[in-house]
Amino acid sequence: MKRISLIDGDTFDFIVVGAGSAGAIVAARLSEINKWKVLLLEAGGDPPPASVLPSTFAILAHTEYDWNYKADLDNGTGQSHVEGSIYMSRGKMLGGCSSNNYEIYARGAPQDFDDWSKVAPGWDWKSVLYYYKKLENMTDRTVLEDPNSSYLYSTRGPVAVSRPKQNQYFENVDETVLNSYEEMGLKRVLSTNGPEILGVSRPQFTFANGRRSSTAEAYLRPLRDRRNLFVTKYARVIKVLIKSNTRKAYGVQVQLKSGEIINVFTNLEVIVSAGSIDTPKLLMLSGIGPKEMLQKHNIKMLADLPVGKNLQDHNFTPLIFTGQKGFQTAIQNVLITTELDSYPTPIQTGFFRLNCSFCRNIAVGKPHIQIFNIHAGATVAPGVLFGCRTITNYNRNYCLSFSKANVLNEIDVTSLVLLHPLSRGQVKIRSTNPLDDPIIELGYFRNKQDVMLAVEAVKFMMQFTETSYYKKVGGRLVKLDVEGCQGIPYNTYEYWYCYVISSATSILHPVGSCAMGRNGVVDERLKVYDIDGLRVVDASVMPLLTSGNTNAPTMMIGEKGADMIKEDYKIRVK
Numbered sequence: 001m002k003r004i005s006l007i008d009g010d011t012f013d014f015i016v017v018g019a020g021s022a023g024a025i026v027a028a029r030l031s032e033i034n035k036w037k038v039l040l041l042e043a044g045g046d047p048p049p050a051s052v053l054p055s056t057f058a059i060l061a062h063t064e065y066d067w068n069y070k071a072d073l074d075n076g077t078g079q080s081h082v083e084g085s086i087y088m089s090r091g092k093m094l095g096g097c098s099s100n101n102y103e104i105y106a107r108g109a110p111q112d113f114d115d116w117s118k119v120a121p122g123w124d125w126k127s128v129l130y131y132y133k134k135l136e137n138m139t140d141r142t143v144l145e146d147p148n149s150s151y152l153y154s155t156r157g158p159v160a161v162s163r164p165k166q167n168q169y170f171e172n173v174d175e176t177v178l179n180s181y182e183e184m185g186l187k188r189v190l191s192t193n194g195p196e197i198l199g200v201s202r203p204q205f206t207f208a209n210g211r212r213s214s215t216a217e218a219y220l221r222p223l224r225d226r227r228n229l230f231v232t233k234y235a236r237v238i239k240v241l242i243k244s245n246t247r248k249a250y251g252v253q254v255q256l257k258s259g260e261i262i263n264v265f266t267n268l269e270v271i272v273s274a275g276s277i278d279t280p281k282l283l284m285l286s287g288i289g290p291k292e293m294l295q296k297h298n299i300k301m302l303a304d305l306p307v308g309k310n311l312q313d314h315n316f317t318p319l320i321f322t323g324q325k326g327f328q329t330a331i332q333n334v335l336i337t338t339e340l341d342s343y344p345t346p347i348q349t350g351f352f353r354l355n356c357s358f359c360r361n362i363a364v365g366k367p368h369i370q371i372f373n374i375h376a377g378a379t380v381a382p383g384v385l386f387g388c389r390t391i392t393n394y395n396r397n398y399c400l401s402f403s404k405a406n407v408l409n410e411i412d413v414t415s416l417v418l419l420h421p422l423s424r425g426q427v428k429i430r431s432t433n434p435l436d437d438p439i440i441e442l443g444y445f446r447n448k449q450d451v452m453l454a455v456e457a458v459k460f461m462m463q464f465t466e467t468s469y470y471k472k473v474g475g476r477l478v479k480l481d482v483e484g485c486q487g488i489p490y491n492t493y494e495y496w497y498c499y500v501i502s503s504a505t506s507i508l509h510p511v512g513s514c515a516m517g518r519n520g521v522v523d524e525r526l527k528v529y530d531i532d533g534l535r536v537v538d539a540s541v542m543p544l545l546t547s548g549n550t551n552a553p554t555m556m557i558g559e560k561g562a563d564m565i566k567e568d569y570k571i572r573v574k
């Protein structure tokens, strides 16, 4: 792998735009073919130590390693956020969001992919499982040694996945929370990546041996000696070059760190892997997008496609429960600093379906809700206040009411993630200046069934305080200061309806803005419709959100996408 200074007119066989969860994999796999010269262009630089250490990701927010986007909510939605907007973090470095994400490894439910394959043949569970196994190096012995689930995992891939042993205090917290879930009727499973997704467990993580396993670490670092892979950092692609008569992509325009703008060319293909926000932006700036959007900005239209539409994101409703009172619980906060090579807090996850009459026909065969529980000992209130304000962009009153609960008590921050929203948002360009941030309309709750489902999830979760541990310690649900809901009688259906709309926020999983399949932007081989020599390979091609976090599915897309490209050039795969 050579880190090169590009010059105007350089030519490669493949140009990959964006070295994130998918792009780094595509470039690494394509360069396995010696005769192909592959260029990987990344707008950011190397990941810093805070990315490499598994526990310090939170301090990457609002730094140069992030695009620091703002995402807008519709009027009347998200009132508890400052100016109704959400901080939409996106990694800007080698590895992209795999270098700054929260490291949860979740593959999704088999039905997710069987649903994809209805619009994009070949993406069914059986086909994608092969690629999950290709990418992963599972080090979690509990699942490898379990005869009922070992067939689902592999130990031969580049991405290290683990579930390390933790200190006794963290283990006790896990037991308390998981036991409480069980009392609420949720099944304890060995792993939610196993044969049964419905259930609760400790999550698996994309780190091992004290290092994050981003795609920069897992795929690019080992390729230092590969002579046909060229990587240029701080190279921001501002346009895909497409011949207007033949509709063929022949290169890209790049702004280098020095500010110089150059053109580089391709003999075969441009592959855009800039993520669900920047990929649609780049396509629109290059003349591919909805007619009305291109016309509005006077961009010559090369293909009229629904680029930026179909944006889907996992929003979650946070609930805060207090637990034990007293400073002895603060010991957990001290232990965090002694375990920087592991996950910073005890965390539990799980998936469940709701049982209300209208719920049954929603997301059939898949969980409705993913639950995350993060536990903090007493006295981290200033940290809670800081995180609440800077990371989620909640307003002062909301965050004060949240952090106050943690002054004397331990707290459980419970996130109820709506896995399969029916609402859709849109990524738009703000102007024709490629340096302007795009407009990100999240579109949460445009479909009212999403609110109703989230309210059902809140109602279900209120049983937490009825479980034995929380009864014993007098645990309670914290009444937060939720903007717009103050006048509504507490704990009524109307109150929770308002609460969900006002306080739901993003778990940072935007997908679908260049969806594959009929009526989408790319076909099932990820080729952009109506344009030659151009593919999209990243989270934006997902036609529907998966049941769980989106890094693992995106890496799977990178692996499968690379094989499809090889196949299309008659290279034998598998």
Ligand SMILES: Cc1cc2nc3c(=O)[nH]c(=O)nc-3n(C[C@H](O)[C@H](O)[C@H](O)COP(=O)(O)OP(=O)(O)OC[C@H]3O[C@@H](n4cnc5c(N)ncnc54)[C@H](O)[C@@H]3O)c2cc1C
Pocket (backbone or CB within 6 Å): 017, 018, 019, 020, 021, 022, 023, 041, 042, 043, 044, 089, 090, 091, 092, 093, 094, 095, 096, 097, 098, 100, 101, 102, 103, 104, 105, 106, 235, 236, 237, 238, 273, 274, 275, 276, 278, 279, 282, 507, 508, 509, 510, 538, 539, 540, 549, 550, 551, 552, 554
């Ligand atoms: C803070 C955070 C926490 C998350 N937590 C989790 C989690 O715990 N588990 C999980 O599974 N998922 C998580 N996710 C989501 C998951 O990481 C993403 O869905 C996934 O990484 C997306 O991969 P991608 O390849 O589509 O895009 P990215 O990984 O974002 O890659 C895009 C790359 O392209 C580069 N780029 C963009 N524009 C240009 C341009 N014009 N020119 C050149 N380069 C460009 C970017 O800098 C970036 O490196 C989280 C995301 C964030 C931000």
